[in-house]
Amino acid sequence: MRIAILGYGNIxxxxxxxxxxxxDMELAGIYHHNDPLDDLHADAVLLCxxxxxxxxxxxxxxxKGICTVDSFDIHSSICSLRQSLMPVxxxxxxxxxxxxxxxxxSDSMVRALLMxxxxxxxxxxxxxxxxxxxxxxxxxxxxxxxxxxSMTIPMGKGVHRREVYVVLDEGADAAEVEARxxxxxxxxxxxxxxxxxxxxxxxxxxxxxxHMVRDGKSSGVGNQHLEFCMTINNPxxxxxxxxxxxxxxxxxxxxxxxxxYTLIEIPPVALLPGDEEQLICQLV
Numbered sequence: 001m002r003i004a005i006l007g008y009g010n011i012x013x014x015x016x017x018x019x020x021x022x023x024d025m026e027l028a029g030i031y032h033h034n035d036p037l038d039d040l041h042a043d044a045v046l047l048c049x050x051x052x053x054x055x056x057x058x059x060x061x062x063x064k065g066i067c068t069v070d071s072f073d074i075h076s077s078i079c080s081l082r083q084s085l086m087p088v089x090x091x092x093x094x095x096x097x098x099x100x101x102x103x104x105x106s107d108s109m110v111r112a113l114l115m116x117x118x119x120x121x122x123x124x125x126x127x128x129x130x131x132x133x134x135x136x137x138x139x140x141x142x143x144x145x146x147x148x149x150s151m152t153i154p155m156g157k158g159v160h161r162r163e164v165y166v167v168l169d170e171g172a173d174a175a176e177v178e179a180r181x182x183x184x185x186x187x188x189x190x191x192x193x194x195x196x197x198x199x200x201x202x203x204x205x206x207x208x209x210x211h212m213v214r215d216g217k218s219s220g221v222g223n224q225h226l227e228f229c230m231t232i233n234n235p236x237x238x239x240x241x242x243x244x245x246x247x248x249x250x251x252x253x254x255x256x257x258x259x260x261y262t263l264i265e266i267p268p269v270a271l272l273p274g275d276e277e278q279l280i281c282q283l284v
Contacts (some may be wrong), residue, residue: 001250002028003243004040006057007048010133010206011071014239015046022243024273042066043253044246048239050137055081058096062088067249069242071101073134074185078104078262085260095252096260100245101238103127105263107210110228112264114214118224121216127160128152130208133234138186139164144172145181149200154211155191162192165203208234244271 003025005012012030019027028042033049037060044067047057054070061068062085072081078099089096099105103125111123128151135150142148147167152160164181168174178194181187197203209231218224245263248270252261269276269283 001025001043001247002041003246004028004031004042004045005048006031006033006037006045006061007050008032009048010235011239011242012046012048014235015048015243018236018239018243022273024247025243037061037064040064040066043250044069046239046242046246047071048242050141051134054098055084058085058098059088062092062094062096065092065094067094067246067253068096069100069245069249070096070098071105071238071242072099073101073104075104076185082260082262089260090258093253093256093258095249095258097245097249097266098260098262100242100263102232102234102241103210105238105241105245107212108262108264109268110212114212114226114228117226118214118216118218121214121224123212123214124156124158126154126156126158126211126213128154128208128210131205131234132162132208133206133238135162135164135186138184139166139181142166142177142180142184144169144177147200149203151203152208160190162187162190164192164194165197165200166194167197167200206234206236208232247271247273 003019005015008030019025045061047054047068047070049057051072051074054072058068081098085096114123132150132152139148139150145166146169149165151163155161174196181194182192212228214226216224248266251270269279272279
């Protein structure tokens with residue numbers, strides 16, 4: 001499979017290394033945000049762009065009949081994005097896998113599995129502590145911000161605090177910047193605290209993690225306690241999940257199952273390299 005990368009930040013660079021390591025893939029090119037896509041020839045494109053640019057780029061690529069994968073991470077807008085890209089993918093006989101990072105993405109698959117195991121209950125997803133790439137990009141885009149880093153602090157029971165460290169543009173008013181930050185959809189639903197810094201050099205990190213807990217009932221029996229936990233390098237895991245989703249996208253396209261999908265709609269075996277029948281025999 002020939003895989004191209006659009007966007008060459010932290011995720012794009014990690015995706016390049018993941019492609020080199022994949023036994024069934026080769027790099028079809030690296031494109032920056034402003035590059036023309038006229039010469040784009042690939043089976044799938046990893047959209048390693050800021051979330052708010054995903055839909056525009058996805059439409060451009062899908063119209064060429066090329067599959068796309070993104071890590072769109074505004075949870076409240078995922079269904080709208082899926083509905084928007086569905087007819088574009090179908091009309092051009094392509095597949096778009098959306099929100100295919102780790103959350104949303106791999107965590108979404110875990111949440112679905114936990115719910116299947118304990119249908120009655122509640123799941124708490126606790127992120128961090130660690131750096132949120134999507135929130136960091138959103139904070140950097142706020143008018144008056146020169147640089148930013150957003151840390152996610154778990155408070156328990158799925159509640160989080162956002163600690164946003166910012167370097168202000170010269171002359172920017174801190175109170176006005178903080179108001180704009182807290183009004184952004186990325187931050188509006190969480191306890192958000194802005195800390196003004198002279199430099200962010202000492203805070204640089206790409207570490208993150210998640211601890212997921214579901215308490216509920218199986219077959220009418222209570223006291224089922226299920227947990228999932230991981231500590232990760234954020235861009236590396238995001239890129240790896242996106243690449244696995246690209247494999248699945250191409251396979252779905254080959255089966256003429258065109259459209260826009262989230263990861264919970266895709267058979268897990270389609271994410272893996274190798275013969276699907278052999279994988280089933282090996283893993284089941």
